[in-house]
Amino acid sequence: MDKIVTKDNMAAWLRSLREKYEMIGPVKRPDGAPEFRDIDMMPPGIIPGGIEVALDNAAWLMPPKDYLLPPTETLFTYDEKDQAEPLKVPLAGDKPRLLLGLRACDARAIRVLDHVYLDGAFADPYYAARRKGMVMVGNVCDEARWSCFCTSVGEPVEWLKDLDAVITDIGAGFVVTANTPVGESLLDSSYLSDPSDQQMNLKVAAWDKLAAIPKRPFADKLAKDFLAWDDPIWEKYARKCLGCGICSYLCPSCSCFDIQDERVAGQIERFRCRDTCQTCYFTLMPSHNPRPEKKMRMRQRLSHKFKYQPEQFDIIGCTGCGRCVELCPVNLDIRQALAEVTPNE
Amino acid sequence: MSSAQPATIEQMKQNPYKPLLATIEEIVEETWDTKTFRAVFQDEEMREKFTYKPGQFQEVSVFGVGEATFCLASTPTRPGSIEFSVRKVGSLTDALHEMSEGAVVGIRGPFGNWFPYQEWKGKDLLFIGGGIGMAPLRSLLNFCLDNRDDYGRVDVIYGARSSDLLCYKTEFDAWRNSKNTNLFLTIDKEEEGWQHNVGFVPAYLNDLAPKPDNTIAITCGPPIMIKFVLQNLATLGFTDEQIYTTLEMKMKCGVGKCGRCNIGHLFVCVDGPVFSYAQIRGLPPEF
Amino acid sequence: MDIQEIRNKAKRLLESGEVKVVVGYERGSTESKSTPAFIESPDDVDRLIWDATCVNNLAAYAIQEAKNGGVAIIARDCDARSIVMLVQEHQLDKDAVRVIEVPDETQWADDPALPESLEERRAFWAKEFEKCTRCYACRQACPGCFCNTCFIDRIVPRWAAKRAGASDAWMFHVTRAMHQAGRCGDCRECSRVCPVGIPVHLLAREIETFVGELFDYKAGMDMDADPVLGTFTPEDPDPNEHGG
Ligand SMILES: Cc1cc2nc3c(=O)[nH]c(=O)nc-3n(C[C@H](O)[C@H](O)[C@H](O)COP(=O)(O)OP(=O)(O)OC[C@H]3O[C@@H](n4cnc5c(N)ncnc54)[C@H](O)[C@@H]3O)c2cc1C
Ligand code: SF4
Ligand code: SF4
Ligand code: SF4
Ligand code: SF4
Ligand code: SF4
Ligand code: FES
Numbered sequence: 001m002d003k004i005v006t007k008d009n010m011a012a013w014l015r016s017l018r019e020k021y022e023m024i025g026p027v028k029r030p031d032g033a034p035e036f037r038d039i040d041m042m043p044p045g046i047i048p049g050g051i052e053v054a055l056d057n058a059a060w061l062m063p064p065k066d067y068l069l070p071p072t073e074t075l076f077t078y079d080e081k082d083q084a085e086p087l088k089v090p091l092a093g094d095k096p097r098l099l100l101g102l103r104a105c106d107a108r109a110i111r112v113l114d115h116v117y118l119d120g121a122f123a124d125p126y127y128a129a130r131r132k133g134m135v136m137v138g139n140v141c142d143e144a145r146w147s148c149f150c151t152s153v154g155e156p157v158e159w160l161k162d163l164d165a166v167i168t169d170i171g172a173g174f175v176v177t178a179n180t181p182v183g184e185s186l187l188d189s190s191y192l193s194d195p196s197d198q199q200m201n202l203k204v205a206a207w208d209k210l211a212a213i214p215k216r217p218f219a220d221k222l223a224k225d226f227l228a229w230d231d232p233i234w235e236k237y238a239r240k241c242l243g244c245g246i247c248s249y250l251c252p253s254c255s256c257f258d259i260q261d262e263r264v265a266g267q268i269e270r271f272r273c274r275d276t277c278q279t280c281y282f283t284l285m286p287s288h289n290p291r292p293e294k295k296m297r298m299r300q301r302l303s304h305k306f307k308y309q310p311e312q313f314d315i316i317g318c319t320g321c322g323r324c325v326e327l328c329p330v331n332l333d334i335r336q337a338l339a340e341v342t343p344n345e
Numbered sequence: 346m347s348s349a350q351p352a353t354i355e356q357m358k359q360n361p362y363k364p365l366l367a368t369i370e371e372i373v374e375e376t377w378d379t380k381t382f383r384a385v386f387q388d389e390e391m392r393e394k395f396t397y398k399p400g401q402f403q404e405v406s407v408f409g410v411g412e413a414t415f416c417l418a419s420t421p422t423r424p425g426s427i428e429f430s431v432r433k434v435g436s437l438t439d440a441l442h443e444m445s446e447g448a449v450v451g452i453r454g455p456f457g458n459w460f461p462y463q464e465w466k467g468k469d470l471l472f473i474g475g476g477i478g479m480a481p482l483r484s485l486l487n488f489c490l491d492n493r494d495d496y497g498r499v500d501v502i503y504g505a506r507s508s509d510l511l512c513y514k515t516e517f518d519a520w521r522n523s524k525n526t527n528l529f530l531t532i533d534k535e536e537e538g539w540q541h542n543v544g545f546v547p548a549y550l551n552d553l554a555p556k557p558d559n560t561i562a563i564t565c566g567p568p569i570m571i572k573f574v575l576q577n578l579a580t581l582g583f584t585d586e587q588i589y590t591t592l593e594m595k596m597k598c599g600v601g602k603c604g605r606c607n608i609g610h611l612f613v614c615v616d617g618p619v620f621s622y623a624q625i626r627g628l629p630p631e632f
Numbered sequence: 633m634d635i636q637e638i639r640n641k642a643k644r645l646l647e648s649g650e651v652k653v654v655v656g657y658e659r660g661s662t663e664s665k666s667t668p669a670f671i672e673s674p675d676d677v678d679r680l681i682w683d684a685t686c687v688n689n690l691a692a693y694a695i696q697e698a699k700n701g702g703v704a705i706i707a708r709d710c711d712a713r714s715i716v717m718l719v720q721e722h723q724l725d726k727d728a729v730r731v732i733e734v735p736d737e738t739q740w741a742d743d744p745a746l747p748e749s750l751e752e753r754r755a756f757w758a759k760e761f762e763k764c765t766r767c768y769a770c771r772q773a774c775p776g777c778f779c780n781t782c783f784i785d786r787i788v789p790r791w792a793a794k795r796a797g798a799s800d801a802w803m804f805h806v807t808r809a810m811h812q813a814g815r816c817g818d819c820r821e822c823s824r825v826c827p828v829g830i831p832v833h834l835l836a837r838e839i840e841t842f843v844g845e846l847f848d849y850k851a852g853m854d855m856d857a858d859p860v861l862g863t864f865t866p867e868d869p870d871p872n873e874h875g876g
Contacts, residue, residue, distance in 0.1 A: 147662075249827065330667055
């Protein structure tokens with residue numbers, strides 16, 4: 001189902017959705033920089049009318065995974081003094097959440113996270129609780145950033161279909177496309193009307209433009225076994241890697257975490273926090289470390305995304321969002337590494 | 346895995362991160378750095394319902410310190426409590442060693458796969474253990490001895506650097522006295538009063554020269570011991586499919602989520618820790 | 633500075649066998665980025681570039697590269713101070729490292745103004761640390777953070793939990809700043825790499841100012857000088873008497 005909303009009505013429509021949903025989306029910070037955050041949390045006055053949503057693809061820095069997997073999350077608290085029920089698991093809030101401003105690659109990243117956290121014998125209850133009530137609204141990228149390579153790892157136009165609703169900027173207004181019943185319920189609003197054929201043509205053109213982002217040369221190599229174990233490129237690229245982990249902390253589909261205990265205000269709290277395979281501590285055991293060298297950790301990162309996850313879940317773990325490419329402080333561009341790596345014999 | 350899921354699995358499935366509370370009932374000092382803990386669940390129903398299979402592991406919490414991974418060293422054929430043996434190597438294992446009887450711990454599990462003992466019915470079993478590596482073997486061994494008629498001859502080769510580093514000494518007689526079961530002990534160096542073999546486990550294995558026919562070999566111990574045991578088993582004619590071991594990787598969640606324990610696309614916490622040597626040969630060499 | 637001059641110097645050092653590798657900059661994967669280059673053959677020196685995109689402090693690679701033989705590093709003034717500091721701290725053999733000096737033409741971003749009062753400053757940092765993801769990229773990029781095991785990664789004793797957000801981040805940042813006393817050459821790599829834009833370098837700079845006032849010392853100026861906090865003389869001032 002498609003509807004059209006004028007630029008003037010957009011803010012009013014979003015505000016109306018906020019009554020039902022806790023709304024998270026890309027907003028412009030006071031300094032002009034975009035940020036992905038809880039729209040309700042913005043102090044009044046900073047954002048005119050409470051919402052200035054940045055629906056261009058500039059608001060890409062913080063991955064939406066923050067709202068499915070908070071950087072730090074309490075698993076339970078343990079109170080030694082409470083004899084009857086010392087263990088308490090925090091409950092998730094009950095107002096349903098709406099994520100706004102997701103790009104095609106963000107939608108794909110959530111699909112990857114779904115596999116990791118929901119597949120298998122044990123589903124992750126904390127992730128599942130957040131995911132269950134979450135409404136996902138995205139938008140079609142107007143321009144690819146220099147670092148983007150979504151079309152080289154899949155079909156972004158198909159990924160958009162994982163969203164409940166998709167917003168396409170057609171200049172004079174936005175076409176909003178509902179993919180699910182929840183999405184249709186969002187469109188049931190007096191601020192929206194039926195689009196004309198011409199407006200629909202503009203929408204299709206925008207989707208076609210997304211699909212037409214040129215592919216990288218490595219795109220054709222992405223078979224499950226294309227990464228060679230002993231390739232010298234691991235060493236070559238790892239040499240400049242600082243092991244800072246930015247590439248996984250800010251990757252929208254990286255999902256690894258650590259679990260720690262801490263005493264807070266007389267209680268013991270067990271929490272999980274983000275972790276990365278790019279540090280030597282990740283696999284360090286008292287007896288030995290299976291990945292003591294940077295090149296092994298670099299191989300793990302790329303192999304996990306381009307080889308192991310395809311084997312495990314039949315999905316490439318990288319969405320081509322370009323965050324790691326753009327944010328790596330030494331410009332270690334995985335697209336160059338992928339282009340150079342030789343197939344596994 | 347079509348059979349009805351036991352209650353523990355149901356509970357763990359709701360929230361695999363939430364431990365079951367248990368009380369330490371008994372602590373046995375095995376060696377200078379290893380203790381065996383017997384824990385009883387606080388929930389009385391859970392005491393009977395907690396079931397697991399030999400080879401599986403659990404995450405043990407000391408609240409305020411953290412968690413660590415230990416294999417279940419007891420056998421499900423003796424319900425009511427669980428046992429695990431702990432070698433003191435770091436923060437959590439230190440904290441456990443500090444504990445006294447009556448202390449409270451958390452248990453998450455059972456996790457991971459198990460030895461395919463159902464498929465081994467009617468076969469001879471050869472256990473080859475070194476040091477603390479005897480823990481997972483002990484679970485399977487006691488399980489098989491409790492189901493003695495299901496298996497043929499059972500041989501156990503167990504070694505340590507010295508006699509005071511052998512665990513489970515109080516059980517040696519019970520193992521020896523089981524029907525058609527032999528215990529072969531060995532230590533690295535000569536000791537006064539030692540009446541058993543002297544020499545490394547792999548060498549003793551060669552001396553004993555067990556026949557591979559209809560036999561499954563299960564080995565666990567220090568990596569260097571396993572390496573030579575595997576070589577010698579091959580020389581003795583054992584195929585890769587006849588040899589089983591357990592692998593160790595750093596673990597946190599135990600349920601395939603935290604991303605820490607992968608070897609290639611397999612996660613040791615879910616797809617392991619039990620692997621046949623044939624499977625191990627197919628893995629990337631990173632463990 | 634003329635790039636040809638840098639390339640010639642690199643070439644000479646490699647040809648003479650004085651160093652095994654020259655660490656410099658080459659064009660990155662897009663025009664607006666450079667990336668560290670490890671030049672091992674005189675034939676490859678033409679890959680080297682020097683322009684406004686060359687911002688990394690390459691001293692971060694000094695220890696790693698010196699292990700394989702002599703290393704020459706292209707360095708601005710602040711980067712060269714890191715190298716000197718590493719020699720002073722016995723992390724680097726003086727004879728294993730050469731510096732190819734380049735002028736500092738970096739377009740440094742404006743520093744945020746720190747409030748005057750202690751209260752306000754505390755509030756400023758609390759707000760900044762709230763954003764901290766605890767990725768430790770600032771530490772990884774910092775040449776002064778050369779410890780094999782950083783205090784924050786130790787599990788016995790554990791100094792702070794690895795929790796995102798302000799409270800545990802204080803522990804990390806304040807301790808790290810303390811450890812930079814007499815080591816920080818103000819290269820600002822920590823702030824540059826921080827993915828959430830925390831001006832981490834201001835902490836170390838504050839400490840350096842303090843060290844300068846107390847001991848009349850500037851980090852990384854003299855290879856033969858002892859590190860300021862690695863020595864003690866009876867004349868040393870007592871920080872407590874200075875309101876520290
Ligand atoms: C499937 C499986 C079964 C096991 N079964 C048993 C068993 O039955 N009995 C047994 O005793 N053990 C067993 N282990 C091993 C056991 O899990 C470890 O010995 C235990 O986790 C150590 O925990 P710790 O907290 O005492 O050590 P830690 O304190 O966690 O680790 C100590 C070591 O960690 C390293 N380290 C230092 N800093 C860091 C850091 N920042 N991050 C990470 N690491 C760091 C150091 O090398 C140090 O020596 C098993 C392991 C697995 C995977
Ligand atoms: S962001 Fe770059 S430097 Fe940092 S760990 Fe990743 S590849 Fe290495
Ligand atoms: S690996 Fe890089 S490009 Fe791929 S999804 Fe992660 S951050 Fe984006
Ligand atoms: S790349 Fe590394 S940090 Fe990211 S999900 Fe894979 S193993 Fe985890
Ligand atoms: S913060 Fe301190 S302990 Fe950690 S690496 Fe830096 S100097 Fe070393
Ligand atoms: S200050 Fe920035 S770079 Fe340092 S740990 Fe925090 S987020 Fe990472
Ligand atoms: S222990 Fe977390 S994935 Fe295996």
